Amino acid sequence: MVCVKQVPDVAEIRIDEVKHTLIRSGVPSILNPFDEFAVEEALRIREKSGGDVTVISMGPLQAKETLTKCLAMGADRAVLLSDPKFAGADTWATSKTLAMTIQKLGFDLVLCGMKAVDGETSQVGPEIAELLGIPHISYVKRVEINNDKSLVAERMTEQGHQLVSSSIPCLLTATKALNVPRIPTLLSQMAAKKKPIEIFTAESIGAQKDQVGLPGSRTHVLKVFTPNLRTGECKIVRAEEKDAIPQLLGLLKKEGITT
């Protein structure tokens, strides 16, 4: 079971510096890069240990494109949670919706990206695991499935890694170090377009209105603003200039970094 999200290509987002808003038009939607590593790893686990790979996503009908890409990579089944009732979900409501779906579909292993590049919370994976009552290993860079009861994963830490063993079922969140995702062939892309994508609504997963979407959310956004991105205030000197280094030393001192 892999949870994926369609996200705007954050590297393409620009800011309207007059209106202080995000310029989202023309920004392509992509499969969240970290989720792509999760899909790839699920496929590799299937190739080695058997089973099948189901990809689930919550989003508008447009997110079908993302699931089609996962099918083209080789996923067996794709489910899109799409319902106006799901709109405006925060991490809690999102995790709840995904966990209810995963529970309904049945699972051995759940994989997610370590974070989505738009929301950047890194919280949905651990929250789903808690709701499913299973352990999780975050920031995974390598995984070995021992047998159908246990696995060992290398988890990235601030300064290296940890080797962690866990019973299965378990949830893993994927980092970039995990693998290099396959690029679907033209043929598999064509075939994927013909594969069905199942649409689930709040009713299909048995969710009450107040469990999902904005009504189910515990965090509410009061407002959004664009931060000041200090542009055009850079003082630039050439390396040959005599005071290039003294100025840098001055800045270090000013910030209390050196004496």
Next chain:
Amino acid sequence: MSQPDANGVWVVGEQKDGQMAAVTLELLTTGRWIADSLKQQLTLVMVGNDLDRMVSTLEEYGPDRIIFVSGEGANQFIPEVYSESIAAIVTKAPPSVILFPATYDGRDLAGRLAARLGVGLAADCTEVSVDDEGRFIQVRPAFGGNLMAVIHQPTAKPQLATLRPHITKSAKASTKVTLLVEHAPLVGLPKNFDKKVLETVREVAEEAGNLDEAEVVIGIGRGLGSLDNLKTVNRLAILLNAAVGGSRGVVDAGWLPHSQQIGLTGRVISPKMYLALGISGAVQHLVGVRTAKEIVAINIDPEAPIFKVATYGIVGDLFSILPPLIRELESKPTRI
């Protein structure tokens, strides 16, 4: 969980192998201020064994109460165990706010605890405050730092938030309070599953520091030229007490481990100063350093986009700058 009578601000500190993480004191400083604004008490929760020796240091940052959670294996972070143990004390007398560090472990723990309690969580906040109506307000970046969202949690308590390191400078409390020290037991893993940390390996040299915690981070790009030149950078890092990270190109080339990649597909950091050496400044990298206070860039290409976000830039060969800079710093007395 809806708790209208939930009261108190809690801070969950962090320790590694029994050593307190600096972010704990920053969180206490923020927590003290939030607690005062809400006219509530501040509690610090630390999971780990034999931590009582930290009391004299922690006390100075003004918690009204410290709860040490200890038991066999408590020094080893296992999110499921930490979360269950903290949930056990939260449910007895729920606080209104719980703050965690936005570190790898802090995010793991806060996520599980939020789901366990069925409450909200604002992740990776860069600012928290209390507004005129007495609401706990969180500000967090999204879309690669392109957008800031102002959040509140009106429906459920406790209200959880993880805070990025460095958003506040740790400061000792101005008034002394009577400190209460309590102990709580570590709760074991649920019987139906098993989890163990088999080994913890440090890949980054001791002097390379911690990207999230360091006040100064040196970022290296392909402009460094070769792996050999990393020695010079490491020397500078020691002198500035800085952590060393790099661009995607540098990590892909194997010059630094994956854990040190800064940017969209790596780490997002908020140091006091980011020193970009030979980094051109692709958007995918810049989103990882946008919340740094100062950005200093040294690059041979005057058109490099890094200069657009830097506060101070030097155009020229890295190796005409670094050796004399290192000599200057070496001649200064060591910082205490």
